[in-house]
Amino acid sequence: xxxxxxxxxxxxxxxxxxxxxxxxxxxxxxxxxxxxxxxxxxxxxxxxxxxxxxxxxxxxxxxxxxxxxxxxxxxxxxxxxxxxxxxxxxxxxxxxxxxxxxxxxxxxxxxxxxxxxxxxxxxxxxxxxxxxxxxxxxxxxxxxxxxxxxxxxxxxxxxxxxxxxxxxxxxxxxxxxxxxxxxxxxxxxxxxxxxxxxxxxxxxxxxxxxxxxxxxxxxxxxxxxxxxxxxxxxxxxxxxxxxxxxxxxxxxxxxx
Amino acid sequence: xxxxxxxxxxxxxxxxxxxxxxxxxxxxxxxxxxxxxxxxxxxxxxxxxxxxxxxxxxxxxxxxxxxxxxxxxxxxxxxxxxxxxxxxxxxxxxxxxxxxxxxxxxxxxxxxxxxxxxxxxxxxxxxxxxxxxxxxxxxxxxxxxx
Numbered sequence: 001x002x003x004x005x006x007x008x009x010x011x012x013x014x015x016x017x018x019x020x021x022x023x024x025x026x027x028x029x030x031x032x033x034x035x036x037x038x039x040x041x042x043x044x045x046x047x048x049x050x051x052x053x054x055x056x057x058x059x060x061x062x063x064x065x066x067x068x069x070x071x072x073x074x075x076x077x078x079x080x081x082x083x084x085x086x087x088x089x090x091x092x093x094x095x096x097x098x099x100x101x102x103x104x105x106x107x108x109x110x111x112x113x114x115x116x117x118x119x120x121x122x123x124x125x126x127x128x129x130x131x132x133x134x135x136x137x138x139x140x141x142x143x144x145x146x147x148x149x150x151x152x153x154x155x156x157x158x159x160x161x162x163x164x165x166x167x168x169x170x171x172x173x174x175x176x177x178x179x180x181x182x183x184x185x186x187x188x189x190x191x192x193x194x195x196x197x198x199x200x201x202x203x204x205x206x207x208x209x210x211x212x213x214x215x216x217x218x219x220x221x222x223x224x225x226x227x228x229x230x231x232x233x234x235x236x237x238x239x240x241x242x243x244x245x246x247x248x249x250x251x252x253x254x255x256x
Numbered sequence: 257x258x259x260x261x262x263x264x265x266x267x268x269x270x271x272x273x274x275x276x277x278x279x280x281x282x283x284x285x286x287x288x289x290x291x292x293x294x295x296x297x298x299x300x301x302x303x304x305x306x307x308x309x310x311x312x313x314x315x316x317x318x319x320x321x322x323x324x325x326x327x328x329x330x331x332x333x334x335x336x337x338x339x340x341x342x343x344x345x346x347x348x349x350x351x352x353x354x355x356x357x358x359x360x361x362x363x364x365x366x367x368x369x370x371x372x373x374x375x376x377x378x379x380x381x382x383x384x385x386x387x388x389x390x391x392x393x394x395x396x397x398x399x400x401x402x
Contacts, residue, residue, distance in 0.1 A: 136332065138401065139326070139401070141319060141396065141398055143315050143318065143397075144395040144397065145315070145393070150311055150394075151316050152319070155323050
């Protein structure tokens, strides 16, 4: 009976170990997504696309398109990023296929990714006013003598505004000719209350703790399956048009 | 906040009550009360033939001095427009003996800023030695916006 129990226990331990070993060996991709704002606006199409790859363990990787290897290296456990040069991707709508090969020990894993970009300019000229700088108002001065215009000139706008900065009143004893030596001699101005110091120290420590807490709360890098980018482009006639690009990332099943 | 205050003050001052304006100044300190709202046609004729004398180099220096001291009294985003015409008598030594607004923008802020620019820009360079008159009457047109 006892032997049976021991052998059962051993069997369990061995199977659990194998199970864990298998999990450990697999360079498991937990998540893949596009990194960036879900929706953004810019004057130019994005120069690169960032793909975030979250892996459960360290693995060598090779990122390639249908022809060339774009990047290769080592993924650390956690979130890693791969940048794709995207200048050419936003010229027209289309689907672009990429491959991510991962290797850990003897195991290899291939992920196929499709980046689908759909451009929509809708012929709307809505972006033009944003590109055209509003004309600056002109301030002109002309000097006539008799009926003849002798000279005229324009006012540069750099100094047209005068702001009144209201300074708080100076404390007693402070004047325009502040005498440092006198102040040093005044013990009331060179001493401080211990209670105030304790209070100040407490608030300083509290602020530090609060800051640390806030740092912990910081949101992780956002990965999205779809992001939208709006940018400006000139058409064949030279008119600026707003283009909206919807970028979708689809990941195909693992190919081992 | 500042902008709102300015807009309010402009609204209030756009149609000022009579006697509000101090429309000019003179070297002696007596201000002019005759407030003109008119066109450039109101400009006084110079007492000599302008064509005979080239005042351009002097006028350029005067203009530059005024442009430097001209402060636009509102943020450019407010897009206020107006023209202020000031007739000034400038002595041979470059001092302004009198100046008055002959063409108002109907906005006190603009009128005052133009007059102040003229005042702050003075004294101007002396008129050329061989200038045939003791003073010169000059018309300054300050154009705000557009």
